[in-house]
Amino acid sequence: MWTGRLRNSGWQGASLVAITYIYFLIFAQFAFLGRLAALGIAGTNLKAVMAAMAAGGILLSLLTPRISLWSSPLLRLRLGLSMSSAAAFLALLPLSISVAIAVALLIGAGLGLLTVTLVTHLGQWCGEKNQLLKVGLGTGIGYLLCNIPAFFAASPQVQAVAAGLLCLAGIGITPRAIEVKPNSRSTDRPAALPFSFIVACFAALVWLDSAAFFIIQHTASLKAGTWQGTAHLWTNGALHLCAALGSAWLLRRRALSFVLSLAFFVLACACLLLLDPARILPASVLYPIGVSLYSVALVAYPSLISPAASIAQRGRQAGWLYAIAGWVASALGIGMGQNLGHVPPAFVAAAGAIVLLPWLLKICRMRTREIGLVAVVLLAAFLIQRIHVALHAGDPLSQVERGRRVYISEGCIHCHSQYVRPDTKDVLMWGPVESIEDLRRERPPLIGNRRQGPDLAEVGGRRSPLWLKMHFFDPAEVSGASIMPSYAFLFRDGRGNDLVEYLESLRGPGTQQHVTEEEQWRPSAAALAGVDAADGERLFRRDCATCHSSDGHTRAIWQASFKRLPPDLSAGPFFYLPPAEMPELRFERLAQITRFGIPGTDMAGHEYLTGKQTASIALWLLRNMPQAHPSQKQSIP
């Protein structure tokens, strides 16, 4: 009785699904390729081997439901597992190219036979209740086990042996007998969509998945952000399991088209995010979710959801589905990754048009007026815009004008003002003051209304082009506790240099006068009263050490670009300081330089520091700088 209940629980179905996925993912996709690489099979030879695998898969996927030889499902299942297991063990041998092709053919054929047989009869091995959940569980566990760090990072030989043993275990757990029913379906909500459409949807999803997989696998930065490291792998495994269970739940609650649309949306986002290596983190979260969402459906559709009229029809559908969507689309996806190195957004849109077709048709049918009016408005706008651009094509913009466009495009105005308020603290920090007449000459004025960062009205007088560039690459490194994001991407094309040129142009006629006022600045008595050398050291480490210590990060990266390498303040030389015998003057000058920088050099000021903070840094420097330096000069070379 107990064994009967266990048999009806459906664990065999879930286990077989898990074994099949593990074999495919860890052996056919990884370990076998690793073995081929170790054997020196690459280039055209590798393509021939992979083509043989695909040919075997397609052939057996299509033939399995059509030939009557060894028609017992159990026999076929065991045969498929045996072939797969044998291929895994054979892969351990030192293969020549011809033997490798034969083994690849065996892998493909074994998988073709195994997958089509399994899904054709899976309904009878998944118990009587919650069959979709068993499929989800099997898929999720399969992916989770593949992502266990020790297994994932094991040698190809170990992975091949594990895959082979798992297949043998699969033979052991197959039921002794099978009750052949005319047809069985676990869901009371049959898919009403045409089979050819379903195949096209899965093909689109597999294509996206394979392309993304190949791109990640062959791009070091992307691979590092997804599949390297214990934390990444456990996260991926957990995401796969959760998404697989979620997919099963959604297949039960909602239609198949909903799950496919959701999987598309998630995968499409992942593919688009992969266009920019900076966005690998969200892509690495979305990719496993999208894959597991559709992977469950790929098993559940032919086995449990398809409204096939007979077992034979179910088998034929599974054969076509795996031949076209599984093998052909996968090969095409890998080809896309290989040749383009990215998934073109236009292809993502085309895939979306296929997967979302039922929704689009439904919306078109029910919302004719709405779509018509939206189309008219957007199309009319497009035409008017084209005409407008054609009529107003003027002279090419100067670099400064282009830089101003970049400033506007990036929304810099939302954090940086360009207005120095007269008779306020602004003047000394960010001055000099610009006249209203000068302001009105700008088209449009970029005054802004909020400061999350410094005012930039006169930034060209305070910062060198190199400093601006360094800051755009890594603001937090160059500017202490800056909250500004990196704009390194602007330097992939000309936008970054344009922006730097524009910012350098922001300086008025009063710059020289302003420098004089800066030189007259001294820390106030209140600032001097609260001065704290320990705090000065902390601030030095945060704001200055990146350029002024021998191992400073900014100094190391940009050392070839500086007009003159920033002095290591523990060694010198100190061209801009009074002699050590005049400590009071030296302290004042240090405070001035800390606060306002050195005009005409790459040394920028730290205007946002308080007087006390500035004095603290100056005091700490004064106490810790060498009193004299062999190469110290009183005049600037």
Add this chain to the structure above:
Amino acid sequence: MNANRADASSRDGSRAIAHVAWHSLLWLVVGNSIGVMLAVLLLAPALNRWLGEWTYGRWMIVHMNLALYGWASLPMLAFLFKVYGADRGPAAAWCRPVLWAWSASLAVASLTWLSGESSGKLFLDWSGYARIAFPLAMLALWLLLAASFVRTRKGADHAAWFARGAKLLGLAILLAVPLAIYVASGPNGYPPVNPDTGGPTGASQLESSLFVVAILLMLPFGLTRRKSVRPWAVGASWVVLAAEAVLCIALGRADVSHHRPAQFLGLGSLLIWLPLTPAYYAAFEWRANTRRWRNAFLWWWAALLVSGWILFLPGVLDHFKFTDGLVGHSFTAMAGFLSALLIFVMVQLLGDDGWIFTRTWSFHAWNWSVLAYVVIMMVAGWLEGSEPAFTISLGAARNVLYILRLATGVIMLAASLEWLVDASVLLREREPVPARAAQEKTA
């Protein structure tokens, strides 16, 4: 038969308004979600690298424009549908397409903003393709209103003729709006500048405030009927508005400092609306379920008038300019006053369906969170005014305040989500029976 027709017409009207509410709330939720994301980024700048080229600055443009042209503008479509009768009869079938066109142009505009298209003008950020698409969507609305106006010709008494004249004038003004948006978004033309702050002058603030007052005075005529009590308040309000318009013209449009007494005293003339606005609204009949939001909008209006004037005073504005304090003030205007006003208008138009906005939890969650947000930003602004580096770099006090601000943002998002869910339920209930059956069949 007439009763049936009236019922059908009422159902149409209710459905059109419910659709407006849903679209408005959708943009409110999207805008709030972006706002929460931006608040998180200010606390954890390292997360910026997730965004790639869609940086903080570009999302700010989307956030502000969706709040203004999505949430804050769409409810006025409900008002216009009602006033011009577009929500009833054959025209009603075109209300939803017009809403779609509006929302589609906003969605496309959002993509263009994220792609780096911007005019560089705050609150008039229409550039490139979106600068044409959005005015065209407004034009589609105008055509619907004009068609509804032409279709409804009834009544020959003086009141009816007056109403038709006012509507015709309204149509003429509305026709100019798309063109005005297009022109004003261009690089040329900039309002008067206060030379001491770089912000607007007192006269220009008075001018824009008077437009708001004019809308406030006009709204009740399209929403309800006058009561016999307090007739003086209605007449007096219009007379005061006219007088202030004259004062505004007299102040001129020069670049004048807020230190000039004429500027801050002129702006102070708005304080007369503290007693006048409640009295004016008390002279009209309102649905019982509007009371909560009507009171809220009047309180926020009072807070806005007082804080707006105080923040403009010499010394005070010099301290708060460019700080979080003025962000808090803008929030009083948008999330406090304007949101409460818009919800009040929608509840009045939705009638019994206004329940989607009147739940106790979401009402209190929204209003108290907005108040907390404003207080937090005022404190941050005060500290920043004393020490400009306060918000430029990460620090403990700044971070605590920003965490609190984030918490208020999350609460506001939760409240707006509840409204959106309720609006979706309402829409489903208001769906015509055949369409619902078809949907269920398809499912």
